[in-house]
Amino acid sequence: MPDLSEEKYKYIRLTGGDAAYFKDLDPYEKLGLLNMPYGFALGALRRHEYSLEPIGLLVGTICMEQIIIEWLLIKPEHQFEGHGEELLDGVFKLADAFNIPTLKAVISPGYEKEPLLKGAKRYFEERLFSESDQFIADTYLSVETLRLKAPGHKSSGNGSFIPLRKMSGEDRGKALNKLSNMTTALFTYPPEGFVSALDYDLSMISVESGKIASALLIALYNGALQPVYFYAKNDELSQKIVNSAIEEAYKKYGAAMEVAFMARQPESADLIEKFTGVQEKGEILKALVEEYKRM
Secondary structure (H helix, E strand, O other), X not given: OOOOOOOOEEEEEOOHHHHHXXXXXXXXXXXXXXXXXXXXXXXXXXXOOOOEEEEEEEEEEEEOOEEEEEEEEEOHHHOOOOHHHHHHHHHHHHHHHOOOOEEEEEOOHHHHHOHHHOOHHHHHHHHOOOOOOOOOEEOOEEEEEEXXXXXXXXXXXXXXXXXXXXXXXXXXXXXXXXXXXXOOOEEOOOXXXXXXXXXXXXXXXXXXXXXEEEEEEEEEEOOEEEEEEEEEOOHHHHHHHHHHHHHHHHHHHOOOOEEEEEEOOOOHHHHHHHHHOOHHHHHHHHHHHHHHHOO
């Protein structure tokens, strides 16, 4: 943790090593996003004579030329003191540094029912967005669990796709860092504690001419597979890497395996169809996402 010197309050960008200090402000394990290439977190600290007290936490993601605020919490006894605004100011600085034009705030319907987050939508509207900006109230769109699609009759093999399990820790880290630069990547909403649940046998990448050509990260959560990151430079690779993951899933888990999707992007519909063969669910998700975008 940083030395606050004589300052009473300090606002810092967190690293993975700081997560343990802020766990009381992170009931849904949002800080797990720090272990992914697109996640970031900002913290507010109060200095006492012999200790440091975490009093505020903001967790977000940077992807597809936008910043999404996934979590913001200030301790009740320190609310209305300006700490939330200081953390939001840090978000604006990140947006400037990365030349990101769009900011969003995720507010699920349940947030308004929780005492510590009452009025979350109003808070963001007043402090994060100007009158000319459109406030987008994203929600977590959960599609019921679907059965894993059967592998094709002809094995596509996964010789060109490298499972994370077969990579060294250093190479795996480098690859995950590079994924944040894939501007057309699809981010589905990761489950709580998904980092420890990431399946290294089903999560894989392919490389062409020294560059990542496709990538798929899958977590095993509540007995179902959940894709959390997806990128492919073309449609052919897109289907091939999904097919390879399906074949590995059948080998490892069997035919009864299910796939759960929790997403907020229309493109998720295509991924649902690739994994499950169920087109109707994808169309429902696509319509829901478009509806929330108009809110």
